[in-house]
Amino acid sequence: MAQEKLFLVETRLIATPFAAWLGVTEKTRHKVEHNAALEHYFSTKSKNPAQADIDGLCKKCGWSTRQVERWFRRRRNQERPGVLKKFREASWRMVFYLAAFIGGIIALYDKPWFYDVREVWSDYPKQSLLDSQYWYYMVELSFYLSLVLRITFDVKRKDFKEQIIHHWATLTLLAFSWCGNYIRVGTLVMLIHDSSDILLESAKILNYAKWEKTCNGIFVVFAGVFIVSRLIIFPFWIIHCTWVIPPLHYPPFFGYYFFNLMLIILLMLHIFWAYLILGMVKMFLFGSLTKDERSDHEEDEDEDGEASVIEDNDGHVKVTNGCGRGGRASQ
Structure with missing residues (x-):
């Protein structure tokens, strides 16, 4: 289609150089370690497992709670567009x-x-x-x-x-x-x-x-x-x-x-x-609008337990404790 060709030309010749000029860069993403059990749970059940499910996955995989939480954070980030x-x-x-x-x-x-x-x-x-x-x-x-x-x-x-x-x-x-x-x-x-x-x-x-x-x-x-x-x-x-x-x-x-x-x-x-x-x-x-309520943001992949504000795949703003189990913030 002509529109598709124009899209490719615009993104390569205009958008990409313009993004570089504005300093728009892609955040480095860590690739998750392959784990069949976690991937199956992520694909078929939930992208944000509850604490009880995390405990069960830890026993099944032989991983610590922090390792499982980090895997799900990184896996969710891979699903988000850059x-x-x-x-x-x-x-x-x-x-x-x-x-x-x-x-x-x-x-x-x-x-x-x-x-x-x-x-x-x-x-x-x-x-x-x-x-x-x-x-x-x-x-x-x-x-x-x-x-x-x-x-x-x-x-x-x-x-x-x-x-x-x-x-x-x-x-x-x-x-x-x-x-x-x-x-x-x-x-x-x-x-x-x-x-x-x-x-x-x-x-x-x-x-x-x-x-x-x-x-x-x-x-x-x-x-x-x-x-x-x-x-x-x-x-x-x-x-x-x-x-x-x-x-x-x-x-x-x-x-x-x-x-x-x-x-x-x-x-x-x-x-x-x-x-x-x-x-x-x-x-x-009134000064209560944050950028998280207007756009998608990645979760913090660090292993600290500090709360962070993110937006989930459905567009809902949430406060998480690093493992995606926090409640929704008021919007």
């Missing part, structure tokens, strides 16, 4: 969203529906397809298709299920709007989404580079742009335009209901993400 992988993925998405947003502005700035959304229904359904609209759609469709195809290889976040729903809803929306000639309103939907995604991926990049203050500033700006674009412009301009105006000119049909259903699904996801974002902004403003 910071360079996350940096490259965020860099690729940021470059795409920026290019797509600029391309969308160029394609739409001289169109009447860019300034008056009611114009999306002018002369519908007999609307001509412009070259700029065609390529804008093809690029966005290809990108979201690549996200779906790469979903099992990319870093999994705690909103993994919501991301899958979002990608499929977006793909369905774009494909259906193309077939139903809802292309004008489709271009506006894509532009609105790309505007805030640029800032989100930029904040991730800076977070991986440990530019904390700059990252925090961009994240606050992202939160503002997200609220305005996804919770104000999207429902009160776009959905209002697709829900209220068409019945005034045409009798409702299947496409009318299906298209608006997809938009409502996206709006529900926007509300869910806005809730998470505002919670993070609140903690940030």
Whole structure:
């Protein structure tokens, strides 16, 4: 796929040198000693064994408690994606969203529906397809298709299920709007989404580079742009335009209901993400937001017993005592 080739080119020629320039380096990971009993338990039962299970594994393997605990810490760390992988993925998405947003502005700035959304229904359904609209759609469709195809290889976040729903809803929306000639309103939907995604991926990049203050500033700006674009412009301009105006000119049909259903699904996801974002902004403003609540971190592989804050594979922030048995911290 063309998107895959672009991804490889961007990560090798742009993201990797950029990461090196920012000082983003991979933490050295200790490879675990092969142990069939521990590996079987890790793969089939639990990645975070309880103390009783650890005691049983110690007897089975002839290892000390500390050795078993250390093995599981290192084995869990091997499952976690490295910071360079996350940096490259965020860099690729940021470059795409920026290019797509600029391309969308160029394609739409001289169109009447860019300034008056009611114009999306002018002369519908007999609307001509412009070259700029065609390529804008093809690029966005290809990108979201690549996200779906790469979903099992990319870093999994705690909103993994919501991301899958979002990608499929977006793909369905774009494909259906193309077939139903809802292309004008489709271009506006894509532009609105790309505007805030640029800032989100930029904040991730800076977070991986440990530019904390700059990252925090961009994240606050992202939160503002997200609220305005996804919770104000999207429902009160776009959905209002697709829900209220068409019945005034045409009798409702299947496409009318299906298209608006997809938009409502996206709006529900926007509300869910806005809730998470505002919670993070609140903690940030009151000084209780830590980097562990925004990104994945490895467990300390040292043999000391000091508590450390980590994020588990499901995205839950936990306080552990070095062997992964601590309770969850308040989020």
